[in-house]
Amino acid sequence: xxxxxxxxxxxxxxxxxxxxxxxxxxxxxxxxxxxxxxxxxxxxxxxxxxxxxxxxxxxxxxxxxxxxxxxxxxxxxxxxxxxxxxxxxxxxxxxxxxxxxxxxxxxxxxxxxxxxxxxxxxxxxxxxxxxxxxxxxxxxxxxxxxxxxxxxxxxxxxxxxxxxxxxxxxxxxxxxxxxxxxxxxxxxxxxxxxxxxxxxxxxxxxxxxxxxxxxxxxxxxxxxxxxxx
Amino acid sequence: xxxxxxxxxxxxxxxxxxxxxxxxxxxxxxxxxxxxxxxxxxxxxxxxxxxxxxxxxxxxxxxxxxxxxxxxxxxxxxxxxxxxxxxxxxxxxxxxxxxxxxxxxxxxxxxxxxxxxxxxxxxxxxxxxxxxxxxxxxxxxxxxxxxxxxxxxxxxxxxxxxxxxxxxxxxxxxxxxxxxxxxxxxxxxxxxxxxxxxxxxxxxxxxxxxxxxxxxxxxxxxxxxxxxx
Numbered sequence: 001x002x003x004x005x006x007x008x009x010x011x012x013x014x015x016x017x018x019x020x021x022x023x024x025x026x027x028x029x030x031x032x033x034x035x036x037x038x039x040x041x042x043x044x045x046x047x048x049x050x051x052x053x054x055x056x057x058x059x060x061x062x063x064x065x066x067x068x069x070x071x072x073x074x075x076x077x078x079x080x081x082x083x084x085x086x087x088x089x090x091x092x093x094x095x096x097x098x099x100x101x102x103x104x105x106x107x108x109x110x111x112x113x114x115x116x117x118x119x120x121x122x123x124x125x126x127x128x129x130x131x132x133x134x135x136x137x138x139x140x141x142x143x144x145x146x147x148x149x150x151x152x153x154x155x156x157x158x159x160x161x162x163x164x165x166x167x168x169x170x171x172x173x174x175x176x177x178x179x180x181x182x183x184x185x186x187x188x189x190x191x192x193x194x195x196x197x198x199x200x201x202x203x204x205x206x207x208x209x210x211x212x213x214x215x216x217x218x219x220x221x222x223x224x225x226x227x228x229x
Numbered sequence: 230x231x232x233x234x235x236x237x238x239x240x241x242x243x244x245x246x247x248x249x250x251x252x253x254x255x256x257x258x259x260x261x262x263x264x265x266x267x268x269x270x271x272x273x274x275x276x277x278x279x280x281x282x283x284x285x286x287x288x289x290x291x292x293x294x295x296x297x298x299x300x301x302x303x304x305x306x307x308x309x310x311x312x313x314x315x316x317x318x319x320x321x322x323x324x325x326x327x328x329x330x331x332x333x334x335x336x337x338x339x340x341x342x343x344x345x346x347x348x349x350x351x352x353x354x355x356x357x358x359x360x361x362x363x364x365x366x367x368x369x370x371x372x373x374x375x376x377x378x379x380x381x382x383x384x385x386x387x388x389x390x391x392x393x394x395x396x397x398x399x400x401x402x403x404x405x406x407x408x409x410x411x412x413x414x415x416x417x418x419x420x421x422x423x424x425x426x427x428x429x430x431x432x433x434x435x436x437x438x439x440x441x442x443x444x445x446x447x448x449x450x451x452x453x454x455x456x457x458x
Contacts, residue, residue: 068297073344099343100336103380107332114328115302135380143376150369151332 002028008118009164011060013037015050016166016191017211018124021179023058025166026075026122028182033061033088034116036109040098044119046199050190057185066108070098076149102135103144106163113125113161117154124162128171141165172214180220233259235254237347239338240264244279245420246440247353249395252287254395255351257411259447263345264289267339269327270300275428279419286414295337299327331364332373335392339377342390346383351393357400401443406451409449416452429456430435 009031013019026033037051048065055063102125109121125136134140143164149160167175179186191199191211202210203226215222238260242248254263261417266280277294284292331354338350354365370392378389396404408415420440424442430437432455444451 064301066297066301070340072293072295099339099381099382100377102274103336103376104333104340107329107336111299111327111329112302137379140376140379143372143379146391147372147376149333150331150366150372151310151329153328153363170391185409204358221379 010113011122015047020054020189022124024182033060035063037065039067041069046195053188080146128168173217175216231305238349239342240351248417251353254258260268262289264292266294268296270298271391275424285367355396402446405447
């Protein structure tokens, strides 16, 4: 499966379960992975600490943390401390949605890919066990792919950048089984929206619920460090 | 022409000739304009000073300068001081191209538009007298428009955000005539890639050449402040 043979790729790495699995999968396929994380005004830095650990442990060629304060715009429970993170499931698009987040993140990944250069970008979006964010759907990724081809010098000159979404059709349990088979240590990842300073999970938010159910369905021991049990 | 009747719009404002004309045109159409500029690691701050003057003079409802250091990625003469800005025309896409710049800027405009909320975004791209950047072409804007609809809560809930490009089919001379008729004071705008600290133009770079020729063709007195004459 080493088809990529050392080709450069940009891998969006949040520090959570999904993006760690994506990085492991891109490494398995032979990519030289440049991990990209964002310090975007999220509530806690535990996620970025996790991203650093994951990048190192899974053998990324490099890891860059790009700072941009999406909290300047407000509008999300993840960046605006005046909005409460809910502990019960929402109907529709939840308040933890960060406006245009994946469009912004993919745009910056595209900028970095052009410079490296890299023709491949990996993102851990998922349209099965997900939180209802519009910018996680395959039709969004397809539209961005087309935009990326038209937007860039690389695209115009013939070698269009490819957006890879290896998790898009997997259930959370399938993602966990995949990562487990690739040796991902999920104990060092942080998915919780309300993780504490040590990266311990609340066990109650939407993200924690999806994650815990995934481990149960996968039959894999849940390595998550919980603040409560 | 006051069809917009106080509707919110996000207007990308660089401080140059084109975006000043776009702001004047959106104001003429009755939009309540929220100007958005980027401190993205460009060579000089004269452009941002110009954006502030233009926003105030043309009656923007507000003006936000969003900081993101695209220079972290390098790869452009506009953000990387080790690359020389050319004074002769390039073949193909010039070194002043900033990787994925308009994709990044439009993504952030989209984020702000969702929060305000605003259903309209204005950008001064132009496909006639332009510098050959791929992300100024109408097909790029069309692709981004589709991405924006799929990316956002607003789009999913039915009210797609509209990207307006009022200059796209105009020559530089037509843009200048339009702005002149709307009372734009081009003396306070800065287009030059190598403007000095006071915002005075070099008169030699690609952007200066296009601008000077535009005033000549429009038959409008060139209010540009040149460092040399």
